[in-house]
Amino acid sequence: MAMIARFGRRSAVRGHDLAASAILVAIVLLGYVTTAAPSITWSRGSADSGDITAAVATAGIPHPPGYPLFVTVGYALTRIVPAEPARIVTMLDAALIATALGIVCWAALQTGARRRPAAIFAAVGATLAVGAGSLLWNLATFPNAHAPNVAFAALAIATAMTDPTGPRTARRDLGLGLLLGAAMSHHLTLAVLVFILPVPRRGLVWVAGAIAGLSPWLLLPILAARVPAHAWGDVATFGGFLDHIVARQYHEYFASQGITQVLSRAVVGARSLVVDGLGPIGSVLVAIAVASAGRSTQMLALRWAAMTLTILAFFSLYAARDVGSYVSISVITAVPLIAAGLSAVADRSNGRIVAVVVGGLIAAQVAMTFPVVDRRRDTEARDFARVALSSAPDSAILVTDNDARTFALWYGQVGLGLRPDITIVDRSLWPLAWYRRRVLPEYRGQVADAAAVELQTGRRTLIVDDVGIAR
Numbered sequence: 001m002a003m004i005a006r007f008g009r010r011s012a013v014r015g016h017d018l019a020a021s022a023i024l025v026a027i028v029l030l031g032y033v034t035t036a037a038p039s040i041t042w043s044r045g046s047a048d049s050g051d052i053t054a055a056v057a058t059a060g061i062p063h064p065p066g067y068p069l070f071v072t073v074g075y076a077l078t079r080i081v082p083a084e085p086a087r088i089v090t091m092l093d094a095a096l097i098a099t100a101l102g103i104v105c106w107a108a109l110q111t112g113a114r115r116r117p118a119a120i121f122a123a124v125g126a127t128l129a130v131g132a133g134s135l136l137w138n139l140a141t142f143p144n145a146h147a148p149n150v151a152f153a154a155l156a157i158a159t160a161m162t163d164p165t166g167p168r169t170a171r172r173d174l175g176l177g178l179l180l181g182a183a184m185s186h187h188l189t190l191a192v193l194v195f196i197l198p199v200p201r202r203g204l205v206w207v208a209g210a211i212a213g214l215s216p217w218l219l220l221p222i223l224a225a226r227v228p229a230h231a232w233g234d235v236a237t238f239g240g241f242l243d244h245i246v247a248r249q250y251h252e253y254f255a256s257q258g259i260t261q262v263l264s265r266a267v268v269g270a271r272s273l274v275v276d277g278l279g280p281i282g283s284v285l286v287a288i289a290v291a292s293a294g295r296s297t298q299m300l301a302l303r304w305a306a307m308t309l310t311i312l313a314f315f316s317l318y319a320a321r322d323v324g325s326y327v328s329i330s331v332i333t334a335v336p337l338i339a340a341g342l343s344a345v346a347d348r349s350n351g352r353i354v355a356v357v358v359g360g361l362i363a364a365q366v367a368m369t370f371p372v373v374d375r376r377r378d379t380e381a382r383d384f385a386r387v388a389l390s391s392a393p394d395s396a397i398l399v400t401d402n403d404a405r406t407f408a409l410w411y412g413q414v415g416l417g418l419r420p421d422i423t424i425v426d427r428s429l430w431p432l433a434w435y436r437r438r439v440l441p442e443y444r445g446q447v448a449d450a451a452a453v454e455l456q457t458g459r460r461t462l463i464v465d466d467v468g469i470a471r
Helices: 002-034 049-058 069-081 085-109 116-131 133-140 149-165 170-186 188-193 203-213 215-225 240-245 248-257 259-292 294-316 321-332 335-347 351-374 380-391 403-415 432-440 450-457
Strands: 397-400 421-425 461-463
Touching: 002 085, 049 069, 049 085, 049 380, 049 403, 069 085, 069 170, 069 215, 085 116, 085 133, 085 321, 085 335, 085 403, 116 240, 116 259, 116 335, 116 351, 133 149, 133 188, 133 294, 149 188, 149 321, 170 188, 170 215, 188 248, 188 294, 188 321, 203 294, 215 240, 215 248, 240 397, 240 461, 248 259, 248 461, 259 294, 259 321, 259 335, 259 351, 259 397, 294 321, 294 335, 294 380, 321 335, 335 351, 380 403, 397 403, 403 421, 403 432, 421 432
Parallel strands: 397 421, 397 461
Antiparallel strands: none
């Protein structure tokens, strides 16, 4: 009878944990959807949204590393959901990030089983503090391929939090490898999750799992074989496939900065982590957790710090523009540490007062973040594409000079179905042989000279300006 009673109590606790996490997911998702963009956007680091959604709309291939699993899932949703492709991708991103927050909330609850009300307060408070930060909230409001980073990181930290109670079997090591491999198939930088994932007992089994987890890469040549309307790179060849998954096109960014720029980017990355990601509440609570928690939490904090420093070092050396996609991994995995810090504060203070203060701070953070990330009326990028495409003559060639304009026009053409007769040429991609063969094989000169392009092709060639008027 005692065993049955204990099993019943454990089942009730698990039920409460899942219920609390599910309610949190619903609340966060509502906030994200309310502020989500209706289409592609340009603001707050979202210039790539046109490229990603063009790939999803056509089951194509976006910029390296290609995000094959995300594109395939997104494309399947566009076949089912009657909505604009960009809106569908944004809803997928919002759902992934909200679910990731639910996962880390549940993981944080597993460490506070002896004091249920306090544990629920700490886990939910920590998760809301991070979810209301501008970094994750921003990623949930526009079409992007970075939300899976957050989801994979959440699964990794949840695995780390619950692994000590699990069996040390070959199946466990295979699962650890599968998780890491699947994450890396989305983006190789997710290899940093090895810092927080449990250490495998059977190395060969773990390696086999990791290799199997990389199998979504095989979707790239499959997608390319369909000859989609939107395809980046030459993944049909083995060399082109390798170049794409390792993003060889962007390797030059590593050698493009001086020491001053590296240090400046380090400051930008740290600020994004502390201010936009963890927020002032979370940052202080992580420090409290490290100072006052037990050995297991301190070891987790050490591993988290090693991962975070690696991420910040990579960002500092790599001249990428989307800092949030890298730092988000550290932000979501910090939730259990924030929860531990909040529990420590509650243990040493009046619990009700702490709850009121933390609740007030989170409400204030929501009030400050909401207007910053609110994209409900952001149609600038879509409007640009519509104006530029509609103003062009029949069968014209439109020459663009930056990613934001190019990607918006791509989406307007293949995502919204506008002006399939037009050819869009991006100056920065023109030096690449695969791009020239695919876009304008009949022309061999420089696209900067619109008159020369027009003379050789016999098609009206126009330069697209800032407001989308082709001239």
